Amino acid sequence: MNSLWIALAIFGCLVAASLFMMQWYPKLASHHRDDDTNTVIRLVANIFVVMTSLVFGLMINSAKNTFEAIDANIHGYATSLIIFDRTLRGYGDATQDTRNRLITYLERAIENPYRGDEALQHRNSEAAKYLDDIGKSLTDIKPTIASMKRCFRIFVSSTIRSSSNAGGSSSSQRERFPAL
Structure with missing residues (x-):
């Protein structure tokens, strides 16, 4: 609102200066009204x-x-x-608690987008607490051999897809990864 008053004041000053010069222009000396001056x-x-x-x-x-x-x-x-x-x-059902905590973190982060100000004021934000909870729940996960194989397959298949989109040969990559 303050910037509106400043803009109005500048506009008023410009209008006043224009009216003042329209009144005083005929009274100026001739060298001030010359084409070179204009x-x-x-x-x-x-x-x-x-x-x-x-x-x-x-x-x-x-x-x-x-x-x-x-x-x-x-x-x-x-x-x-x-x-x-x-x-x-x-990784399967063992990570469901961590995934739920991740969803909770995202919901809180969307609800409160100004959490960066809290970090500048050295206050712990609610989002940071949820991230700490996610980190703690990650340490509790014990992967099984089957889940590790499943993750490896997902990683390799996404690597093959992304490189084949970039023009690579997927058959040579399948030879390097026979686990697929």
Whole structure:
């Protein structure tokens, strides 16, 4: 609201200056009303316009870059969480408690997006507590041979799919991984 009053004050000053100069222009000396003086004033005004547009362009570009960086970070974090959840799912029912804690963490993180401020003030956030709980529950997981084989198959098949999409030969990779 304060910026609105500042904008209105600047607008009022500009209108007052315009009206004042319209009143006093005929009374100015002739060399102030000359074409050379008008040309210099126009050039100075054009410099202000160009500089203002340059600054606005740079500000918009900076905001766009910041938005794209945040967007890429969020997509990367979401991808990591999805891969983590799929890996936990590959271990079977032993990881159900950890997956439930991960879901609880995500629900709390979405409900309270301002938890970064708490870290700057050296306060423990609720989201950090849920992440600690996830870490503690991960130490309780004891993988079985069957679940490790299942995770290995998932990893290898996703590696083969991603490299075949990139133009690699899936038959040579299947020869290197006969467990498939």
